[in-house]
Structures are given as C-alpha cells and as structure tokens.
Amino acid sequence: MSNVFDVSGKVVFITGATGGIGKAVAKKLHSEGAIIVATDLNQILLDELVAELTDERIMALVLDVTDTKGLATARQVILDQYGQIDMVFANAGIACDPPQTVATMPTEIFEKIIEVDLLGVTRTVKTFLNDVIRSEGHILVTASIYAYLNGFLNAPYAVSKAGVEMYGRALRAEISGTGATVGVLYPGWVDTNIAKNALGGDEKASYLVKRYYKGPFGKAVSADFIAKEVSKGIKKRKPRIHAPARWAPLSAFRGLLSQFTDWAIDRDKKAQSVLKTIEKRDI
Ligand SMILES: NC(=O)c1ccc[n+]([C@@H]2O[C@H](COP(=O)([O-])OP(=O)(O)OC[C@H]3O[C@@H](n4cnc5c(N)ncnc54)[C@H](O)[C@@H]3O)[C@@H](O)[C@H]2O)c1
Numbered sequence: 001m002s003n004v005f006d007v008s009g010k011v012v013f014i015t016g017a018t019g020g021i022g023k024a025v026a027k028k029l030h031s032e033g034a035i036i037v038a039t040d041l042n043q044i045l046l047d048e049l050v051a052e053l054t055d056e057r058i059m060a061l062v063l064d065v066t067d068t069k070g071l072a073t074a075r076q077v078i079l080d081q082y083g084q085i086d087m088v089f090a091n092a093g094i095a096c097d098p099p100q101t102v103a104t105m106p107t108e109i110f111e112k113i114i115e116v117d118l119l120g121v122t123r124t125v126k127t128f129l130n131d132v133i134r135s136e137g138h139i140l141v142t143a144s145i146y147a148y149l150n151g152f153l154n155a156p157y158a159v160s161k162a163g164v165e166m167y168g169r170a171l172r173a174e175i176s177g178t179g180a181t182v183g184v185l186y187p188g189w190v191d192t193n194i195a196k197n198a199l200g201g202d203e204k205a206s207y208l209v210k211r212y213y214k215g216p217f218g219k220a221v222s223a224d225f226i227a228k229e230v231s232k233g234i235k236k237r238k239p240r241i242h243a244p245a246r247w248a249p250l251s252a253f254r255g256l257l258s259q260f261t262d263w264a265i266d267r268d269k270k271a272q273s274v275l276k277t278i279e280k281r282d283i
Contacts, residue, residue, distance in 0.1 A: 005138045005181070005237050008033030011082045013074075015065050015124055016092030018045035020192025021142065024223035025089060025230050030057060032231065037078055037085075039063035040092070065092045065120030071127040079131070086137035087234070088128045090121040091185075093142060093160075095194050099153040099205040104279050110156045117160030122167055129175075136179030138234055141168040143184050145247055148254040150261055153205060153278070172239055181237040185230060188247050189213070189220040204278050208271060212261075216246055 007029045016022040017038035026049065030036045035057040038049050046060035059081060061074050078085055094116050096105065121141050132139055144157075147165040151158020165184050172182035189195055189209075196202075198209045199220050210218055226243050233241035242248040250257055265271060 003237060005087075005234050007087065007231075007234070009035070010086035010135075010137065011035045011037060011078065011084055012087040012089065013037045013039070013078065013085055013124075013128060014089045014091060015039050015063070015120070016142075017060075018042060018049055019092070019194070020223040021187065021190060021226050022089070022091045023049060024227035025091070027053065028224075028227035028231050033057075034087075035059075035082060037061065037074075039065075039074065065090075065124050066115050068123050068127070071123055075127050075131070084135050085128050085131040086135045088125055088132055088137075088139045089142075089230075090124040090139070090164075091142040092120055092124075093117045093157075093194060095157045095197075096154045097197060098202055099197055099278065101153060101275060101279055102155050105156070113156035114160050114163075117157060118163040118167075121164050125167075125171065129171075133175060133178045133180045138180065138237055139168075139171070139182045140185055140230065140234060140241075141182070143168070143186050145186055145188050145250075147184075147186060148251050148258070150258065150265060152265070153208065153275070169239070181239075183233060183238050183241060185226075185233070185241045185243065186247060186251065187221075187226050187243050189218070190223055190226055191220040192223055195220065204274050208274060211268075211271065212265075216244075217250075 012029050012034045014022050014026050014036060017026050018040040026036050026038050030053050038046055038058060038060045040046055041064060043062050050058050050060045063070050063074050094113055125139055141164050143165040144161040146158040147161040168182050168184035189199065197205045200206050221244055229241055229243035242251060
C-alpha cells in the first residue's frame with residue numbers, strides 16, 4: 001500500500017456538505033481532482049454547491065445521516081454511477097441551540113443531538129466501510145475540541161464528540177493492515193453556523209467562551225483553513241488532524257488539563273451564576 005492518499009479521481013462521500021466545514025472541504029478536494037458526493041438536508045443549498053462546482057465531478061443527494069435506509073439507498077446510487085467509494089467524510093453535526101444545561105434541556109433534544117452527532121457518524125461509516133476497505137481508502141470523522149474539553153452547556157454535543165473520537169480510534173485499529181485508514185478531525189472554533197452562539201450569537205454563552213478560552217484559543221478560524229488542514233492530513237492518512245495545530249498539545253496533555261479545568265470550573269462563582277441565569281431564561 002502506498003501510504004499517500006491522493007484524492008484525484010477518488011469518490012469522496014461527504015455529509016453536512018452544504019455547511020461551513022463540509023462545503024469548504026468539498027470545494028478543496030474537488031479542486032484537487034476528487035469526485036464529490038455531497039450530501040445534506042437541503043436540496044436548494046446542494047444545488048448551489050453543484051452550481052459552484054460547475055456540475056463536473058459532483059453528485060448531490062439529500063440525505064439525513066440518521067436515516068440508515070437512506071444511507072443504503074445513497075450507497076447504491078453512488079455505486080451504480082461510479083462503481084466505487086474511496087473516502088467518507090462523516091462530518092454532519094448539530095449543537096445545543098440555544099445552549100442549555102443538562103437539567104433544563106428537553107430529553108428529546110439531548111437525544112437528537114446524540115443521534116445526529118454520534119449515531120449519524122457511526123451509521124454513515126458502517127454503510128460505506130466495506131467499500132472504503134475494498135479501495136484501500138480513507139475515513140475521516142469530525143470530532144471537536146469538545147472531545148476532550150469540558151462540554152458544559154453543550155453536554156450531548158461533547159458526549160457525542162468524545163464518542164466519535166473513540167469510534168475513529170477503535171476503527172483505525174480494527175482495520176489496520178487492510179490498506180484503508182481512519183482519521184479523526186478536531187476543529188477548534190470555526191466561523192460557521194454551528195458555532196454562532198459561542199462566537200457572539202448568545203451573550204451568555206459567548207461570555208463563558210471568552211472567560212475560558214484566552215488569546216488564540218478564543219479565536220475562530222475560517223472553514224477554508226480547516227479544509228486546507230484536512231487536505232494535508234488525509235494525504236498523510238493522519239490519525240489525528242488538530243486544526244488549528246495549537247490545540248494539539250492540549251489534547252496530548254488532556255489528562256492533566258482536565259483535572260485542572262474541572263477543579264477551576266468547580267470553584268468559579270461567576271460561571272455558576274451565569275449558568276443559573278441561563279437556566280432561568282425562557283427558551
Ligand atoms: N464550527 C465549529 O466551531 C466546529 C468546531 C468543532 C467541530 N465542529 C464540527 O464540524 C462539523 C461541521 O460543522 P460546521 O462548523 O460546518 O457547522 P454547520 O452548521 O455550518 O454545518 C453542519 C451541517 O450539518 C448538516 N446536518 C445537520 N443535521 C444533519 C442531519 N441529520 N443529516 C445530514 N446533515 C445534517 C447541516 O445541515 C449543516 O449543513 C460538525 O460535526 C461540527 O460539530 C465544528
């Protein structure tokens with residue numbers, strides 16, 4: 001097996017492909033010669049993406065990642081058209097909007113986030129796993145810095161991202177030696193719709209982000225930046241893509257870091273009072 005994964009001429013299946021990161025990655029890999037299968041919930045946004053990529057080497061399918069039957073149908077459509085599926089980018093996700101605590105979040109919202117963010121990833125990957133193995137391809141799953149940082153106010157999201165990380169790691173080990181590989185993407189703050197509450201859209205959530213994420217760790221990067229890092233990372237079949245790279249040491253030293261941050265949050269009276277006001281507001 002050549003260790004390099006070159007996307008040129010490869011069929012790349014992407015979920016959440018009309019969102020910030022998904023679209024940027026679709027465009028970047030398309031510019032490198034990939035055949036993109038873009039999937040998301042909204043036909044109009046998919047049509048816009050197809051138009052941007054000038055109809056060439058692109059298929060767009062409306063698909064909900066929680067829908068196992070829909071995934072199986074999509075697989076058949078792709079195989080009928082292209083005969084192979086070389087890469088899966090399981091990237092679709094949602095977050096708590098507005099941010100809520102475990103105590104106040106309705107159970108159906110809590111479970112919906114886990115269904116999309118964790119089970120949506122596992123269902124997507126399972127659908128295409130044998131195809132990717134057959135073509136000695138690559139699977140990239142989108143986790144987050146929330147896989148290893150305290151996820152208060154976004155607990156089901158953090159639960160899911162920690163799960164996605166472990167799913168990616170376990171699967172990489174399980175298919176090692178097949179020629180196919182798995183990587184986990186850990187974006188930091190990215191200027192997209194999903195992060196809008198943390199980045200100014202919700203006064204209290206943004207206050208807490210500013211309180212805990214200082215200097216460069218509070219700054220959002222563009223989706224295009226993430227796409228460049230994804231492109232570099234998948235070429236090397238990297239097991240982990242930390243984007244931006246400044247987060248990598250925090251992940252590496254997460255054991256110590258989380259003991260310290262959990263201790264500090266426990267004693268942070270100001271954060272506790274903000275959490276109480278969030279719990280009292282009408283949603
Ligand atoms: N933006 C950030 O700061 C950030 C940080 C870390 C991780 N992430 C992760 O990156 C991924 C992409 O997010 P983004 O930043 O581009 O946000 P985004 O909101 O722009 O994109 C998410 C996309 O997922 C799609 N989606 C949601 N539910 C779906 C479903 N059930 N089936 C299919 N598609 C669905 C949405 O329609 C949207 O296009 C997500 O998994 C997110 O958790 C984002």
